Amino acid sequence: xxxxxxxxxxxxxxxxxxxxxxxxxxxxxxxxxxxxxxxxxxxxxxxxxxxxxxxxxxxxxxxxxxxxxxxxxxxxxxxxxxxxxxxxxxxxxxxxxxxxxxxxxxxxxxxxxxxxxxxxxxxxxxxxxxxxxxxxxxxxxxxxxxxxxxxxxxxxxxxxxxxxxxxxxxxxxxxxxxxxxxxxxxxxxxxxxxxxxxxxxxxxxxxxxxxxxxxxxxxxxxxxxxxxxxxxxxxxxxxxxxxxxxxxxxxxxxxxxxxxxxxxxxxxxxxxxxxxxxxxxxxxxxxxxxxxxxxxxxxxxxxxxxxxxxxxxxxxxxxxxxxxxxxxxxxxxxxxxxxxx
Amino acid sequence: xxxxxxxxxxxxxxxxxxxxxxxxxxxxxxxxxxxxxxxxxxxxxxxxxxxxxxxxxxxxxxxxxxxxxxxxxxxxxxxxxxxxxxxxxxxxxxxxxxxxxxxxxxxxxxxxxxxxxxxxxxxxxxxxxxxxxxxxxxxxxxxxxxxxxxxxxxxxxxxxxxxxxxxxxxxxxxxxxxxxxxxxxxxxxxxxxxxxxxxxxxxxxxxxxxxxxxxxxxxxxxxxxxxxxxxxxxxxxxxxxxxxxxxxxxxxxxxxxxxxxxxxxxxxxxxxxxxxxxxxxxxxxxxxxxxxxxxxxxxxxxxxxxxxxxxxxxxxxxxxxxxxxxxxxxxxxxxxxxxxxxxxxxxxxxxxxxxxxxxxxxxxxxxxxxxxxxxxxxxxxxxxxxxxxxxxxxxxxxxxxxxxxxxxxxxxxxxxxxxxxxxxxxxxxxxxxxxxxxxxxxxxxxxx
Numbered sequence: 001x002x003x004x005x006x007x008x009x010x011x012x013x014x015x016x017x018x019x020x021x022x023x024x025x026x027x028x029x030x031x032x033x034x035x036x037x038x039x040x041x042x043x044x045x046x047x048x049x050x051x052x053x054x055x056x057x058x059x060x061x062x063x064x065x066x067x068x069x070x071x072x073x074x075x076x077x078x079x080x081x082x083x084x085x086x087x088x089x090x091x092x093x094x095x096x097x098x099x100x101x102x103x104x105x106x107x108x109x110x111x112x113x114x115x116x117x118x119x120x121x122x123x124x125x126x127x128x129x130x131x132x133x134x135x136x137x138x139x140x141x142x143x144x145x146x147x148x149x150x151x152x153x154x155x156x157x158x159x160x161x162x163x164x165x166x167x168x169x170x171x172x173x174x175x176x177x178x179x180x181x182x183x184x185x186x187x188x189x190x191x192x193x194x195x196x197x198x199x200x201x202x203x204x205x206x207x208x209x210x211x212x213x214x215x216x217x218x219x220x221x222x223x224x225x226x227x228x229x230x231x232x233x234x235x236x237x238x239x240x241x242x243x244x245x246x247x248x249x250x251x252x253x254x255x256x257x258x259x260x261x262x263x264x265x266x267x268x269x270x271x272x273x274x275x276x277x278x279x280x281x282x283x284x285x286x287x288x289x290x291x292x293x294x295x296x297x298x299x300x301x302x303x304x305x306x307x308x309x310x311x312x313x314x315x316x317x318x319x320x321x322x323x324x325x326x327x328x329x330x331x332x333x334x335x336x337x338x339x340x341x
Numbered sequence: 342x343x344x345x346x347x348x349x350x351x352x353x354x355x356x357x358x359x360x361x362x363x364x365x366x367x368x369x370x371x372x373x374x375x376x377x378x379x380x381x382x383x384x385x386x387x388x389x390x391x392x393x394x395x396x397x398x399x400x401x402x403x404x405x406x407x408x409x410x411x412x413x414x415x416x417x418x419x420x421x422x423x424x425x426x427x428x429x430x431x432x433x434x435x436x437x438x439x440x441x442x443x444x445x446x447x448x449x450x451x452x453x454x455x456x457x458x459x460x461x462x463x464x465x466x467x468x469x470x471x472x473x474x475x476x477x478x479x480x481x482x483x484x485x486x487x488x489x490x491x492x493x494x495x496x497x498x499x500x501x502x503x504x505x506x507x508x509x510x511x512x513x514x515x516x517x518x519x520x521x522x523x524x525x526x527x528x529x530x531x532x533x534x535x536x537x538x539x540x541x542x543x544x545x546x547x548x549x550x551x552x553x554x555x556x557x558x559x560x561x562x563x564x565x566x567x568x569x570x571x572x573x574x575x576x577x578x579x580x581x582x583x584x585x586x587x588x589x590x591x592x593x594x595x596x597x598x599x600x601x602x603x604x605x606x607x608x609x610x611x612x613x614x615x616x617x618x619x620x621x622x623x624x625x626x627x628x629x630x631x632x633x634x635x636x637x638x639x640x641x642x643x644x645x646x647x648x649x650x651x652x653x654x655x656x657x658x659x660x661x662x663x664x665x666x667x668x669x670x671x672x673x674x675x676x677x678x679x680x681x682x683x684x685x686x687x688x689x690x691x692x693x694x695x696x697x698x699x700x701x702x703x704x705x706x707x708x709x710x711x712x713x714x715x716x717x718x719x720x721x722x723x724x725x726x727x728x729x730x731x732x733x734x735x736x737x738x739x740x741x742x743x744x745x746x747x748x749x750x751x752x753x754x755x756x757x758x759x760x761x762x763x764x765x766x767x768x769x770x771x772x773x774x775x776x777x778x779x780x781x782x783x784x785x786x787x788x789x
Contacts, residue, residue, distance in 0.1 A: 055454060057450040057453065058450045058454060060410055060411075060414060061443065061447045063414070064414055064446065065447070067417065068436075068442070068443050071421060071431070072432055072436030073436075074432075075429045075436070076429060078421045078428035079426060079428075080425075081421070082423075082424075082425030082737065083425045083737050083738060085422060086737060086739040086745060087739075087744075087745070089418055090748065090749070091748075092418075093414065093415045093418055093419075094748060094752050096411055096415075097414070097415060097752055100407055100414075101408050101411050103407070104404055104406075105759055105760070105763045108400065108403045109767045110767075149738040296433055299512060300432075300433060300434070300436055300437065303437050304436065304437060307437060308440075311443075315444065315447055318447075318448060318451045318475070321451075322451050325455055325458075325459070
């Protein structure tokens with residue numbers, strides 16, 4: 001394995017981490033707002049807020065880690081993506097800012113404030129949509145080089161079916177991941193009503209998730225044939241992903257073992273995400289940028305990797321402690337103990 | 342180039358984001374230490390007031406931290422969106438501290454989550470306090486790493502440029518550049534100082550608003566004392582910063598001091614205005630600048646005459662410099678008077694007007710922080726990387742920066758108002774008297 005692949009694998013793993021915990025987070029915020037709207041907050045709000053409260057800031061760090069890391073390992077991305085993504089990413093930042101701060105405002109300052117809850121619920125669900133545009137653009141065909149500077153063609157971007165499929169997938173997958181996780185969490189909390197409602201949401205959102213995911217592969221055939229061909233060579237990964245998806249849905253349907261349902265779901269997304277990533281190799285941006293021609297110098301690469309290893313040494317024990325105290329602590333999950341500041 | 346508009350709006354947007362973020366970032370770096378000290382004092386003295394002080398500060402802190410985190414994410418991304426050429430360069434040479442900052446941030450975020458949700462969970466209060474240590478370390482080290490990057494922009498080191506290519510890159514030398522020690526120390530210590538004075542202002546304000554509770558008096562005394570200690574430290578570091586500038590960035594010092602001609606026995610110019618190239622109404626301190634720059638009244642200080650016209654920063658930074666320094670000195674005096682006054686039993690420091698002065702200290706120290714950053718950034722002009730890359734060559738070529746500027750301005754208004762409304766609501770709804778009463782009821786009347 002060379003340094004380039006090591007670098008991109010680390011970053012891709014953290015991006016996966018962000019997508020997973022972010023999806024749970026954003027979906028939970030949305031379900032919370034939706035339950036306020038439909039008068040079901042009695043059932044959902046408690047269990048959702050129990051999960052969300054201690055972890056929201058950690059979620060955000062995954063994203064920061066990814067975009068700081070990619071500039072470090074692949075500095076040329078700053079030039080290509082930085083210049084072209086001004087508008088979509090700015091919208092993403094604004095949504096993230098509203099989501100993060102209004103979440104804190106509601107939770108710590110004004111418990112149960114409906115306006116704040118709607119604001120962060122809605123902002124949250126739009127974040128995946130706005131950030132997923134980056135993945136669409138990476139497929140190529142939307143950026144032209146004019147006078148040596150990359151320029152994004154908005155018309156082509158927003159009239160492409162690929163763009164909209166990826167947007168729909170990002171929203172559907174967010175709600176699906178979140179609902180599956182929360183079903184398990186509610187079940188652990190011993191909350192039957194919430195479990196049933198969330199299980200229903202999970203089953204509802206499973207269908208659009210798998211349909212759009214399949215549809216995107218199909219659309220890539222027209223949009224980026226090279227990538228489409230590469231995907232074919234990784235077919236076992238996508239097959240495994242699909243089987244794991246079927247497993248999750250089956251477990252939910254049969255009301256068996258929600259913990260395993262969530263583990264299978266993680267497997268489904270790991271295989272799909274890394275299959276997609278591997279088939280994207282070596283391009284960071286079709287057809288201008290590969291991981292090789294954008295890679296940083298060896299001195300920086302090695303120091304970043306050393307820093308990363310040292311950082312993980314700090315990070316992993318702390319994350320384990322966080323999860324043991326909140327995610328896997330029965331007393332906390334069931335709401336028997338409250339030590340909130 | 343025809344790119345002046347994008348450059349202009351990129352500068353305005355960056356300035357806006359940084360000016361807004363720095364308020365929350367300064368609180369974010371400074372307040373965890375204050376919480377830690379208060380809780381520690383509480384445990385040592387077995388005084389529930391200090392413990393409650395830590396707890397209430399922590400509650401308010403969450404709101405500011407949330408805004409700090411999201412605006413920090415904004416500036417992190419905006420650097421690449423608005424200054425892509427600069428970030429491509431920075432990615433190659435100074436990415437290491439940026440990357441390490443994310444770990445510091447991670448560490449802080451995780452333990453803050455744990456700390457906030459484990460109040461009263463441990464029998465032994467010290468264990469809970471221990472959880473705050475990584476929060477304070479993470480917060481301060483975020484500032485350390487980010488300031489290293491800013492220091493690099495002022496004194497780029499750790500690479501060579503041969504035929505337009507960056508070679509011989511050494512990330513460690515880039516991190517530990519000559520500007521680093523004074524800049525990092527200055528940023529971190531002034532954050533502690535500002536946090537102390539902001540918290541002091543809150544306590545003074547409560548006392549002015551009719552509460553006579555000893556809780557607020559304890560808070561005020563503790564924070565003013567801390568503010569005094571950190572303002573003395575700030576003055577010392579400020580002196581070192583002057584010496585750094587004289588040696589490594591003489592044009593910045595000369596512009597800030599309106600020092601036009603290179604000369605020995607250079608005087609220090611305080612205040613004044615600039616009219617048609619003439620300094621008027623200024624106070625002249627003989628030998629002052631030579632002393633400030635080299636600790637030697639006869640030393641030669643390089644003036645602006647040594648630099649080409651297009652490499653001289655705007656001269657209005659002199660005003661920013663004066664504002665920063667004088668607020669710093671004013672707060673040092675104010676906190677010293679308060680400290681001595683309380684110990685000597687002077688009635689005057691507990692009067693209304695003195696407390697109003699302390700309240701005024703909060704906006705003043707924030708103005709000093711803002712002036713300091715404007716001085717640091719404008720004083721580096723026209724460079725984004727001193728002597729390596731000009732600001733106009735670093736900016737994006739995108740045509741939509743003006744639109745984004747409007748959107749972000751709207752966002753900061755919403756966040757600014759939102760955070761103030763929420764903080765007021767939080768503490769007005771739950772004054773300390775009521776909280777103390779509730780706690781006593783809960784514990785069956787016995788004071789822990």
